[in-house]
Amino acid sequence: xxxxxxxxxxxxxxxxxxxxxxxxxxxxxxxxxxxxxxxxxxxxxxxxxxxxxxxxxxxxxxxxxxxxxxxxxxxxxxxxxxxxxxxxxxxxxxxxxxxxxxxxxxxxxxxxxxxxxxxxxxxxxxxxxxxxxxxxxxxxxxxxxxxxxxxxxxxxxxxxxxxxxxxxxxxxxxxxxxxxxxxxxxxxxxxxxxxxxxxxxxxxxxxxxxxxxxxxxxxxxxxxxxxxxxxxxxxxxxxxxxxxxxxxxxxxxxxxxxxxxxxxxxxxxxxxxxxxxxxxxxxxxxxxxxxxxxxxxx
Amino acid sequence: xxxxxxxxxxxxxxxxxxxxxxxxxxxxxxxxxxxxxxxxxxxxxxxxxxxxxxxxxxxxxxxxxxxxxxxxxxxxxxxxxxxxxxxxxxxxxxxxxxxxxxxxxxxxxxxxxxxxxxxxxxxxxxxxxxxxxxxxxxxxxxxxxxxxxxxxxxxxxxxxxxxxxxxxxxxxxxxxxxxxxxxxxxxxxxxxxxxxxxxxxxxxxxxxxxxxxxxxxxxxxxxxxxxxxxxxxxxxxxxxxxxxxxxxxxxxxxxxxxxxxxxxxxxxxxxxxxxxxxxxxxxxxxxxxxxxxxxxxxxxxxxxxxxxxxxxxxxxxxxxxxxxxxxxxxxxxxxxxxxxxxxxxxxxxxxxxxxxxxxxxxxxxxxxxxxxxxxxxxxxxxxxxxxxxxxxxxxxxxxxxxxxxxxxxxxxxxxxxxxxxxxxxxxxxxxxxxxxxxxxxxxxxxxxxxxxxxxxxxxxxxxxxxxxxxxxxxxxxxxxxxxxxxxxxxxxxxxxxxxxxxxxxxxxxxxxxxxxxxxxxxxxxxxxxxxxxxxxxxxxxxxxxxxxxxxxxxxxxxxxxxxxxxxxxxxxxxxxxxxxxxx
Numbered sequence: 001x002x003x004x005x006x007x008x009x010x011x012x013x014x015x016x017x018x019x020x021x022x023x024x025x026x027x028x029x030x031x032x033x034x035x036x037x038x039x040x041x042x043x044x045x046x047x048x049x050x051x052x053x054x055x056x057x058x059x060x061x062x063x064x065x066x067x068x069x070x071x072x073x074x075x076x077x078x079x080x081x082x083x084x085x086x087x088x089x090x091x092x093x094x095x096x097x098x099x100x101x102x103x104x105x106x107x108x109x110x111x112x113x114x115x116x117x118x119x120x121x122x123x124x125x126x127x128x129x130x131x132x133x134x135x136x137x138x139x140x141x142x143x144x145x146x147x148x149x150x151x152x153x154x155x156x157x158x159x160x161x162x163x164x165x166x167x168x169x170x171x172x173x174x175x176x177x178x179x180x181x182x183x184x185x186x187x188x189x190x191x192x193x194x195x196x197x198x199x200x201x202x203x204x205x206x207x208x209x210x211x212x213x214x215x216x217x218x219x220x221x222x223x224x225x226x227x228x229x230x231x232x233x234x235x236x237x238x239x240x241x242x243x244x245x246x247x248x249x250x251x252x253x254x255x256x257x258x259x260x261x262x263x264x265x266x267x268x269x270x271x272x273x274x275x276x277x278x279x280x281x282x283x284x285x286x287x288x289x290x291x292x293x294x295x296x297x298x
Numbered sequence: 299x300x301x302x303x304x305x306x307x308x309x310x311x312x313x314x315x316x317x318x319x320x321x322x323x324x325x326x327x328x329x330x331x332x333x334x335x336x337x338x339x340x341x342x343x344x345x346x347x348x349x350x351x352x353x354x355x356x357x358x359x360x361x362x363x364x365x366x367x368x369x370x371x372x373x374x375x376x377x378x379x380x381x382x383x384x385x386x387x388x389x390x391x392x393x394x395x396x397x398x399x400x401x402x403x404x405x406x407x408x409x410x411x412x413x414x415x416x417x418x419x420x421x422x423x424x425x426x427x428x429x430x431x432x433x434x435x436x437x438x439x440x441x442x443x444x445x446x447x448x449x450x451x452x453x454x455x456x457x458x459x460x461x462x463x464x465x466x467x468x469x470x471x472x473x474x475x476x477x478x479x480x481x482x483x484x485x486x487x488x489x490x491x492x493x494x495x496x497x498x499x500x501x502x503x504x505x506x507x508x509x510x511x512x513x514x515x516x517x518x519x520x521x522x523x524x525x526x527x528x529x530x531x532x533x534x535x536x537x538x539x540x541x542x543x544x545x546x547x548x549x550x551x552x553x554x555x556x557x558x559x560x561x562x563x564x565x566x567x568x569x570x571x572x573x574x575x576x577x578x579x580x581x582x583x584x585x586x587x588x589x590x591x592x593x594x595x596x597x598x599x600x601x602x603x604x605x606x607x608x609x610x611x612x613x614x615x616x617x618x619x620x621x622x623x624x625x626x627x628x629x630x631x632x633x634x635x636x637x638x639x640x641x642x643x644x645x646x647x648x649x650x651x652x653x654x655x656x657x658x659x660x661x662x663x664x665x666x667x668x669x670x671x672x673x674x675x676x677x678x679x680x681x682x683x684x685x686x687x688x689x690x691x692x693x694x695x696x697x698x699x700x701x702x703x704x705x706x707x708x709x710x711x712x713x714x715x716x717x718x719x720x721x722x723x724x725x726x727x728x729x730x731x732x733x734x735x736x737x738x739x740x741x742x743x744x745x746x747x748x749x750x751x752x753x754x755x756x757x758x759x760x761x762x763x764x765x766x767x768x769x770x771x772x773x774x775x776x777x778x779x780x781x782x783x784x785x786x787x788x789x790x791x792x793x794x795x796x797x798x799x800x801x802x803x804x805x806x807x808x809x810x811x812x813x814x815x816x817x818x819x820x821x822x823x824x825x826x827x828x829x830x831x832x833x834x835x836x837x838x839x840x841x842x843x844x845x846x847x848x849x850x851x852x853x854x855x856x857x858x859x860x861x862x863x864x865x866x867x868x869x870x871x872x873x874x875x876x877x878x879x880x881x
Contacts, residue, residue, distance in 0.1 A: 001570065002695045006724040021739055050724045053569070058731070065728050066739040071720040072728035073568060074738075075561070076591050082558040086565025086573070087720075089523065089549060094569065094720050112561070115554045273543045273550075281549060281571035282719065285520040287688060293514050293542060294682050297504040 001282050003093070004050040012048045014039060017069035024063055028218070030130060030181030030207035031061050035068060037187035038097065038126070042070075044188065045195050053094050055084040057109070059101035060134040060209075078109025085112075085121040089268055091282040095195060096123040103133040106142035106162050117171040120199040122266040124191070127202070129164060130209035131216060138212030148215060164204050165246035165258070169239065174264035175201035176242065177257045180225050181208055182218045186255065193257050199264035206253070221253070228256040236260055300796060300873035303494055305356040306365045307443065310382045311374030314346035320436045321352025322505070322676065323457050324443070328356055329505055329678055330453035332496025337505075337676025338364040338866075343530070343614040349378040358494035359795070362642050362677060362788035366868035370446065370490065372439050380405070388412050391487050393442050395421040395435055417484050424478050430471035437472050441479025447490045451480050503680050508672035509534040511646035511682075512602060516574050517542070518685045519651040523549040523566045523573040525559045530614050531670035532576040532604035560585040560601070568597050568729065570692075570719035572654055576602035579621050580611070582665075586628040589663045593633025595729040596707065596715070596754070598657035598664075602650070605669045605784075607864045616864030617670035619784040620838035625665040626815045626846065632751075634660065634713075634758035636765075637815035639667040641787035643677040645812060651686050659691040660757045661717055667814070669837065671785040671866040693718040701725035703737035709749065713756025762816040770821060772798065772807030778880060779825055781855070782835040783811040783843050789867040790835065797876060804880050811843060819851045826853045833857040833879070837866065 017039045025031045042052060052070035056062040057080035065074035071094070075083050084098035105113055105127055116125065133139040138151040143164060147156040168176055175197040179190045187205065194201035206225070208218040228234045228245060231254070235241055242259035268274060309324065311317040318339060325335045333356045341350035355364050367387045373379040373394035383405060386392070392414065399418070401409070409416065419442055421435035428434075437458065444454050455476060462469045513535050516524070526536040539550045553559055559575050566573035577585065582603050592599035603625055607618035625637045636656050638649045649666055657664040693701065693716045705716045706727040715736075718725075728738035733750060735741045741750075770779075771787075772794050780790055790808045798805045809821060809832075825832060834844040834855040839862040844855040859875055861867055 001719065001721065002698070003721045004698060004723050048724070049726045051721060052726075053720045055565075063740070066730065066734070066737075069726055071726045072738070073565075073595070074728055074730045074732065074740075075564075075595075076587060076731055079557065079561045079588065082553075082561030083565040083568075085558075086523075086525070086562030087569040088565075089551075089562075090566040090569035090571040090573070091719075091721060111555055112558055115558050268549075271549060273547055277547055281522040281566065281573075282569055282721075284522045284547075285570075285572050285688065285690065287685065288517045288520060288546060290514045290518045290682060290685075293517065293545070294504050294506075297506040297510065298502055 006048060006050055012043050012046050014043050016049055017042065019067045019069060021067045023067050025060060026211050028208070028210040029060065030205070030209065031064060031128065033181045033184045034061070034126065034128065034187060034205055034207065035064050037184045037191055039068065040184070040188035041191035041195060044192055047095050047195070051094055053087055053096045055080050055087065055096065055098040057100035057104040059104055059128070061099050061101055061128045078104040078107065079112065080104070081109065081112035081116045081125060084123050085116050085119065088121050088123045089281065091280045092122065092268060093280065097126065098123055099126045099128060102127065102129045102131060102143045103141040106164065114171060116200055117168065117173045117202065119267045120174050120264060120270070122199055122268065124194040124201045125203065127164065127204045128207050129204050130207040130213055132209060132212045134209055134212055145215065163249070165243065168202050169243040169246065173202050173259070174199040174261040176259040177201070177203045178206065178246065178255045179203060180206045180221050180255055182222050186227070190257065197260065197264065199266040224251065224253045225255045226252050228254050228258060237262060300800065300877065302365060302796060302869055303357055304361070304365055305447070305490070305492055306353065306368045307356070307370045307372065308351050308353045308368040308382060308385065309372045310349060310351035310378035312346065312377065313341055313344045313348050313350050315374050316433065316436055317350050317374065318352050320440055321354060323461055324440050325354050325676055326505055327454040327457045328354065329503055330457065330501050331449050332498055332500050334358060334360050334500055335505070335676070335678050336361045336363060339674055341615050349375065349381045351378065351382060356492070358497065360678065361792050363792045363869050364866070366870045370443065372443050374436065374439065384408065386412060386414050390414050391446070392416040393419060393439060393446070393484070395419055395439060415487050417487050419479070419482055421479070425475050428471055428474045428478065430475055434472055434475045437475040438479035438482070441476045442482055442484060445480045445482070446484060446487060447492060451476070500678070503678045505676055505678050507534065507674055507676055508640065508643065508646045508668060509674065510538055511643050511677070512640070512650050512668065513538045514682065515647040515650040517546050517548070519572065519654045520688050521548065521572045521574045521654070523563070523571055525551050525553055525562045525573060525575050527553060527556050527559050527577065527581060529578040529581045531606055531673040532578055532602060534674065535576045535602065556581040556584040557588065560588040564588060564592055564597050564599055567599055574600055574602070576604060578604050578606050579608050579624060582621070582624060582628065587630070590629030590631055590633065591731050592663040593629060593631070593635065593754070594731050596661035597729060598661055600650070600653045600657050600664045600666065602666045602668060604673050605667060607862065613864040615670070617785070617866050618837055618862065618864065619669050619786070620840070620842065620862065622667065622783070622814060622842040622846070623840070625667055633754055634662045634761060635815065636660070636662060636664045636761060637667060638664065639783045639812055639814050640672050641784055641810065641812065643679045644683045646672060647682055648686065649812065655686065655689045656761070659689065660714060660761050662757060662761070667784065669785050691717065693722070698723040703727040706738060707734065707736045707750065707753070709736070709753055712760040713753050714760065758816055762818070765813045765816065765818055767818045767821045768809050768811045770807055770809050773805045774807070776805045776807040778806045778831045778833060779809055780806065780833050780835050781809045781822070781843070783814055784837060785866055786835050786837060789869055789872055793869050793872045793876070797873070806876065814843065815846070817846055817850055819847065822847060823851050823853065833859060835859045835867070838862050
């Protein structure tokens with residue numbers, strides 16, 4: 001496939017990802033910082049907008065889909081991971097980054113998270129975890145703590161929450177990180193690491209929601225987060241230790257690259273019939289002679 | 299009564315007894331003897347037990363349908379003997395391997411009334427005496443059949459040797475079983491004289507299922523990714539795609555559910571390759587929200603919807619054409635789409651290729667309807683038809699640099715906007731499931747929303763004008779026109795051939811819809827204006843094509859032949875229907 005050569009000579013700049021459209025999130029929403037951090041990471045990795053596919057789920061974060069540069073797809077609720085996995089296998093030259101909320105990812109679309117981790121599709125996934133359904137005005141999600149009074153749960157949430165990291169670690173992921181929407185620099189550093197990873201990278205962003213999450217606001221997280229690089233003897237190649245470190249969500253919340261498998265084999269490199277193929281599926285759409293296939297039925 | 303020039307053989311047994319594989323071997327050997335065959339399967343949704351058969355209709359002209367009544371029944375199991383004895387014609391013959399066979403009084407009467415001849419072969423003992431396994435009894439049985447129909451053994455032997463080429467140890471005992479069965483004295487049976495002549499030109503034909511043909515069509519069309527979740531009767535597309543994936547180097551991936559399937563396909567298509575999915579009704583139900591997404595984001599999408607009887611799990615291994623409404627109306631909101639229905643082997647190979655060209659040109663979802671009857675029946679054809687050219691309708695390379703984001707969904711007369719792929723241009727855009735303006739930016743503005751809605755629906759008008767009218771098969775003047783779609787065509791055409799030869803003064807013809815939606819109506823309304831007698835024929839209860847045509851034309855179908863018992867139309871049924879109708 002012939003491609004755009006707009007950035008053959010110049011480095012990618014922050015302004016390349018500029019959009020004229022005005023952001024519509026609530027004041028102090030964590031999404032502002034997340035979007036800024038993604039742009040920073042893409043620029044730092046020198047990935048031009050024409051080589052990026054940003055995939056958005058439906059939810060507050062998805063309303064930013066038309067307010068950033070790059071190729072983008074704003075799909076339907078809960079399905080972003082399956083879409084992004086399908087897109088990524090077709091053209092490995094395009095960096096695929098997917099975004100989803102805790103509602104769509106851990107509720108309606110949780111099966112896709114399982115598929116994406118098991119298949120180790122070569123994409124970055126950013127979970128905007130703000131502990132509620134924001135765009136539908138504050139209902140409980142799968143990560144809302146039990147007992148909390150939410151829209152439509154007047155006497156408090158009656159189901160126990162999913163522990164995101166326990167769930168993700170149970171699926172033998174190849175890259176797991178956690179970061180916090182109040183720290184753009186930390187986020188962009190994590191996003192850079194995930195973009196460089198070969199395989200599926202899962203990033204949980206602990207995200208403030210000033211409108212509907214009053215239990216764990218910005219300051220609550222800020223006083224509790226601690227990067228694993230500041231923990232003595234932390235080994236991000238040790239999945240058991242990572243799982244243990246990720247456990248605590250109340251006192252000291254571990255952030256940073258919690259785990260990375262150095263032997264990660266991404267999805268397309270697991271396909272026995274494609275190992276000798278250097279091109280991508282997008283390059284291969286042409287007539288394939290079928291006479292030989294037919295002849296085996298004579 | 300209409301006398302079809304066919305010999306009908308039914309090989310019946312339990313699921314797990316290898317009924318289908320020996321059926322395929324017999325069909326192949328018949329073909330290599332120079333005959334035309336059509337293979338039809340009935341089997342339960344079980345891995346072992348129940349009763350199943352593989353029926354081979356044999357003729358001297360190409361046939362794509364089955365007779366209901368059987369000439370010869372080869373029985374491997376007790377249950378199948380009792381189940382299929384009543385399907386025998388007058389003078390029918392049975393070869394079975396049941397040491398002790400108890401017949402009910404009713405069966406005894408049937409056998410005597412119909413002059414049915416029955417012979418027992420101790421096939422399992424013969425196989426064991428040779429030193430083979432009891433499963434080799436199957437070979438004894440088909441060799442006995444071969445003796446009965448008086449054909450030279452060579453084609454059957456060569457098929458058998460090829461079948462076991464990968465297991466050299468079992469070849470010799472199988473060949474020994476073959477020789478024993480071929481010479482076993484079939485006491486009381488009458489040798490069958492095949493009334494028509496074999497022809498050399500058929501010996502090298504291909505023998506393959508509709509699903510094989512669909513898969514080969516997809517390969518030819520440049521499909522590079524196949525995503526699926528198994529569901530009968532679409533599953534054998536998945537297994538065949540996997541069987542040939544080292545040759546094709548296609549990505550073949552079974553994923554965890556149909557929603558993942560459809561989303562991955564839309565993702566891969568958005569990125570710019572050709573991806574295919576196939577499922578049956580229940581799986582398609584799960585996909586419908588994403589069909590609407592493809593409509594809104596103008597992402598090409600092609601899905602094979604292999605029909606079986608519903609509702610719900612229904613009859614999983616049986617046939618039906620009752621999901622036309624599902625294909626036409628699936629997905630919320632209003633958006634353009636195309637629905638194409640397969641019928642014969644040529645259409646199975648070609649329609650999928652046309653589907654991709656349509657999906658990419660109009661940037662719409664295309665649903666290709668097939669049926670268990672097409673998917674799993676064994677068709678004999680001389681060669682594959684000529685493939686249509688791949689037409690992708692993407693922006694040409696010289697225009698990449700001059701594109702702007704707002705070209706992606708810009709207004710055009712046809713409703714079709716320029717489409718380019720991620721990586722091709724620095725004019726990046728958003729494909730948005732929200733209503734959007736020309737560059738994909740979300741909008742709630744009444745005027746822009748209306749324009750965009752209209753733009754998308756204009757594609758439907760353009761497509762409607764581009765699609766062909768249904769095909770009128772048979773003579774132009776006829777005393778009755780049957781109207782149908784899907785596998786019905788195969789039965790009707792086989793019956794029509796004979797009918798019009800036998801009753802040249804009472805010819806019939808058949809109006810066949812392959813492009814079902816958006817539906818063209820001129821040919822039909824012309825017939826109605828001429829007051830041509832018309833009868834709708836569909837493999838469903840609602841007469842779904844008829845209802846669609848009524849909706850589009852105002853013409854009502856008074857006369858309908860509808861069948862919805864999980865079985866396809868058989869030639870004898872359609873023949874009888876015509877005889878009653880046209881006196």
